[in-house]
Amino acid sequence: MNPKSRQWLPKSAVIAIFLLPLLLISPKTYVTLTISGIAMGMLLFLVASGFSLIFGFLSVLNLAHGALFAWGAYISFSAFSFINQWTGWGGSNSIFSNILIFLLALVAAGIGVAILGVVTERLVIRPVYGSHLFQIFITVGAMTVMEELIRIVWGPNDEPMPVPVSFIGSWDIFDVVVSKYPLIAIVIGLILYLIVFTILRRTRLGMIVRAGVENPEMVQVMGHNIYRYFTGVFAAGSALAAIGGGMWATFVKSINPAMGGEVIVFALIVAIIGGLGSMTGSVVGALMVGLSYNYVAYLIPKGALGITMLLLVIILSIRPTGLFPEGT
Amino acid sequence: MEADLVAEPILKVEGIHTFIGKHHVLQGVSFDVYPGRVTVLLGRNGAGKTTTLRSIMGLLSPSQGIILLRNQAIQNMRSFDIARLGIGFVPEDRGLFNLLTVEENFRVAMFQEDKSTQQRLETILEIFPDLKRFWKAKAGILSGGQKQMLAIARPLVNNNELLLIDEPSKGLAPIVIDHLIDAIQKLQKQTMIILVEQNFYMASSLGNDFYIFDDGRTVHKGQMEELVANEEMKKRYLGISG
Numbered sequence: 001m002n003p004k005s006r007q008w009l010p011k012s013a014v015i016a017i018f019l020l021p022l023l024l025i026s027p028k029t030y031v032t033l034t035i036s037g038i039a040m041g042m043l044l045f046l047v048a049s050g051f052s053l054i055f056g057f058l059s060v061l062n063l064a065h066g067a068l069f070a071w072g073a074y075i076s077f078s079a080f081s082f083i084n085q086w087t088g089w090g091g092s093n094s095i096f097s098n099i100l101i102f103l104l105a106l107v108a109a110g111i112g113v114a115i116l117g118v119v120t121e122r123l124v125i126r127p128v129y130g131s132h133l134f135q136i137f138i139t140v141g142a143m144t145v146m147e148e149l150i151r152i153v154w155g156p157n158d159e160p161m162p163v164p165v166s167f168i169g170s171w172d173i174f175d176v177v178v179s180k181y182p183l184i185a186i187v188i189g190l191i192l193y194l195i196v197f198t199i200l201r202r203t204r205l206g207m208i209v210r211a212g213v214e215n216p217e218m219v220q221v222m223g224h225n226i227y228r229y230f231t232g233v234f235a236a237g238s239a240l241a242a243i244g245g246g247m248w249a250t251f252v253k254s255i256n257p258a259m260g261g262e263v264i265v266f267a268l269i270v271a272i273i274g275g276l277g278s279m280t281g282s283v284v285g286a287l288m289v290g291l292s293y294n295y296v297a298y299l300i301p302k303g304a305l306g307i308t309m310l311l312l313v314i315i316l317s318i319r320p321t322g323l324f325p326e327g328t
Numbered sequence: 329m330e331a332d333l334v335a336e337p338i339l340k341v342e343g344i345h346t347f348i349g350k351h352h353v354l355q356g357v358s359f360d361v362y363p364g365r366v367t368v369l370l371g372r373n374g375a376g377k378t379t380t381l382r383s384i385m386g387l388l389s390p391s392q393g394i395i396l397l398r399n400q401a402i403q404n405m406r407s408f409d410i411a412r413l414g415i416g417f418v419p420e421d422r423g424l425f426n427l428l429t430v431e432e433n434f435r436v437a438m439f440q441e442d443k444s445t446q447q448r449l450e451t452i453l454e455i456f457p458d459l460k461r462f463w464k465a466k467a468g469i470l471s472g473g474q475k476q477m478l479a480i481a482r483p484l485v486n487n488n489e490l491l492l493i494d495e496p497s498k499g500l501a502p503i504v505i506d507h508l509i510d511a512i513q514k515l516q517k518q519t520m521i522i523l524v525e526q527n528f529y530m531a532s533s534l535g536n537d538f539y540i541f542d543d544g545r546t547v548h549k550g551q552m553e554e555l556v557a558n559e560e561m562k563k564r565y566l567g568i569s570g
Contacts, residue, residue: 204435204436204441207436208436210425210428211425214426217407217423218423220387220406220408220411221408221419222408222411222436222482223411223439224408226407226408
């Protein structure tokens, strides 16, 4: 494949996935599914970007990422319930109070899981830097421990995730049904993407992280304490997973201790399609998976997961390292 | 050696042994680097020159021996602490961040972005004007020579007193090598250099002192003029004849 076609591949793939379903689906349904797909994509981006960043910078295959996602959902659940008990903001008719309690719950999840991420990196990951095989073993072990801890703290059963009143229901815009929460998820996801993107592109910290994705050894010999950056990136990746967990739980309106295992499969696919270590790749990959999943789930409900796998196979057969290079 | 009489060495490497996995690569490397001089490490492939630079830089841990930088032992320090003591490293593969711009490559290399760093940067860009021309371009699109210039210039923004350069001429055309020699000669005024080089023309053009490595040991040392005149030694250890 020549370089020009390589450059066009990600764009053409997204455009094709975005427009082809128009041939098979009525325009109104198409709009509804597209919004849902983009929302799912933004949520997957939050999980996959953390996974991808951790792999790119630390060269660590963190299979416990899904458990961090689940911890995010549970902390968000507890924080929401706790604040709501005192303030009643979740059940209030004020959209401002609803958004505030939702954001506070996400911030609590982000901070809590970032701390958990730091502990995990220091105790579990650091001894196995450089060995992918041991990383797989040890992070699967960490995932099991973290899931069991959820069962101990919150119980083994599914819990209904509280959702702010104004996030429930849909708007009818020119006869097109637009659910409220997916739109909110898209906006929050976009804001987080812009924050991550700005930090990575416009700050010195971001430059060092991008440099570290390309060549961590060189960052080290330039006088930067690479281990501090490792811990910081791990914490940031964990916080993104946690925020994704909180938002996902609100999307599906329930939480369970094993929810991370289900989502990590999607996150892995997204990260691999986009290119491990690439933020832009994560967002493009997440949108491709989110959109294709929703369109196919409507047309052939049982083929939804299959299309994601097919997408992975096609992309990897054309470009084995994913759509975007590391560090982009 | 003439330099012995005039100054204390800045860097003193004494009997270091380094393993890579099970391989005992360095088996007693010793040498000194004196102020104001370019020290060239020579030897055939696999003699241990690159491993020596990586051991000094803390990327490999010597199992025995001492490395003293201005009388401070650094052999057990971490790479980033060693770098902060004033040692810059240009690896054999150049270690550029190809997806970052030339400007970003410099900014990552800076310990701090202050006025004096900015002034040093301006001086560096006078020596390497091509880098200024490609300031906003990604490092990955530079030519081989420009990439090498960037790799060498980058650590100098920190006022490093010692620069370790591994095989700078590798893969470069003769005319580019001449250009690089000119640039490194200008840098000699700012920093001491340890140069690992297979290209004897470049090594002899730049070097003041030399050490020859063989099987992980330093087997000969002296001043570069002596080596240039010693055909037997060049043939025996470097495979150069005539």
